[in-house]
Amino acid sequence: MSLMPVAEARRLLLEGVARRETELVDLSKANGRVLAEDLASTRTQPPFPASAMDGYAVRHADVAESSKTLSVIGEAPAGHAFGGSVGHGEAVRIFTGAPVPEGADTILIQENARRTGDVIEVLEPPAKAAFVRPAGLDFKSGERLLAAPTVLNFRGLALAAAMNHAQLPVVRRPVVAILATGDELVRPGENPAPDQIIASNHAGVAALVEDCGGVPLDLGISKDDPVELAGHVKTALAAEADILVTLGGASVGDHDLVQDVLGAEGMDLAFWRIAMRPGKPLMAGHLGRTKVLGLPGNPVSSLVCSLLFLKPLLKTMLGLGETEYEERIAELGADLPENDRRQDYVRALLDTGTDGRLVVTPFEKQDSSMLGLLARSGALIVRPPHAPRAGAGENVPILML
Numbered sequence: 001m002s003l004m005p006v007a008e009a010r011r012l013l014l015e016g017v018a019r020r021e022t023e024l025v026d027l028s029k030a031n032g033r034v035l036a037e038d039l040a041s042t043r044t045q046p047p048f049p050a051s052a053m054d055g056y057a058v059r060h061a062d063v064a065e066s067s068k069t070l071s072v073i074g075e076a077p078a079g080h081a082f083g084g085s086v087g088h089g090e091a092v093r094i095f096t097g098a099p100v101p102e103g104a105d106t107i108l109i110q111e112n113a114r115r116t117g118d119v120i121e122v123l124e125p126p127a128k129a130a131f132v133r134p135a136g137l138d139f140k141s142g143e144r145l146l147a148a149p150t151v152l153n154f155r156g157l158a159l160a161a162a163m164n165h166a167q168l169p170v171v172r173r174p175v176v177a178i179l180a181t182g183d184e185l186v187r188p189g190e191n192p193a194p195d196q197i198i199a200s201n202h203a204g205v206a207a208l209v210e211d212c213g214g215v216p217l218d219l220g221i222s223k224d225d226p227v228e229l230a231g232h233v234k235t236a237l238a239a240e241a242d243i244l245v246t247l248g249g250a251s252v253g254d255h256d257l258v259q260d261v262l263g264a265e266g267m268d269l270a271f272w273r274i275a276m277r278p279g280k281p282l283m284a285g286h287l288g289r290t291k292v293l294g295l296p297g298n299p300v301s302s303l304v305c306s307l308l309f310l311k312p313l314l315k316t317m318l319g320l321g322e323t324e325y326e327e328r329i330a331e332l333g334a335d336l337p338e339n340d341r342r343q344d345y346v347r348a349l350l351d352t353g354t355d356g357r358l359v360v361t362p363f364e365k366q367d368s369s370m371l372g373l374l375a376r377s378g379a380l381i382v383r384p385p386h387a388p389r390a391g392a393g394e395n396v397p398i399l400m401l
Helices: 006-014 154-162 201-211 226-238 258-264 299-317 371-376
Strands: 022-026 055-058 069-076 090-094 106-109 113-116 119-122 144-146 167-171 175-181 215-222 243-247 268-272 283-287 290-295 327-332 343-352 358-362 379-383 395-400
Touching (some): 006 268, 006 283, 006 299, 055 069, 144 154, 215 226, 243 299, 258 268, 258 290, 290 299, 327 379
Parallel strands (some): 069 090, 175 243
Antiparallel strands (some): 055 090, 055 106, 069 119, 113 119, 268 283, 327 395, 379 395
């Protein structure tokens, strides 16, 4: 079987994927969620001309010159409007955020006034309309201020609150069932037998799912047993998972049972075996409405494939579109040999040169079991199939990590 190019595999994986349903969530639960509909304000902000400073609400004509004196006729704290109006020679003590009384058009800040009893003297005349926030300065009722789709953050949520939205329409978070497979695996914290290792892929994949806006569902570790594997698959389907991610067991060894078990459960296989390194034994398909992504068992292969395939799948389900890789250009810090027919994703240190340019230096070893190198990497150097030798100082495309 020939190896499928990375771009073609991505196209097939995302083909026909639609945005998930919309749900309403409380404002306090909406951080990091994807807004599903444009959001318009239900009110004008500020809803009235408001003072921007502590001072005195006055008529500009009365304070156009220094040494003028005015009578203080009342007070307007924030939340308590002055009930009367300001006439000739009058002032109202006012505080930040309070409505500007009728008749007043300017704020004389307290630093520029001297008060004696109920009389103030103008020390420095203000400009007309100084420190008055007009009604609607920020936004007006009916104005659409948040566009969908957008990932809600502290700024957007503060704005939504100011617009008086207690609940927000958001895209339902995709549920991703994650199943590790292999007799050799035990959970972190357990004591492995001499011929076993600690499972790590599920932790990284689950974190990426959360980072991308999904909900990870940990199905645990399945032994290399068809009946046990099938039981876990049924659990994922019963949970109505949007995506089932299997870790390991999708290759061609005698104990690689995942593809056969999924096929027996009715999986429609879209592709298998990709022209990439690391990550060649990548599998994709679907079981009814559930997308299936079979990731390689080697830790680095699993995480790189998650970045290149699972991340765009989640983003598409959230309505954010098929996000392209955040590819940039950097200068090589060491030579790279000619590449073969597979697209390479080379782990590399990332640094900044004296001229501010990004510099990437590939690690000498690139074994797909070495998570330590991935953790130290700042970027992946992208080497297209049959790329010629590249020397130090040449520009290469990279994916930022």
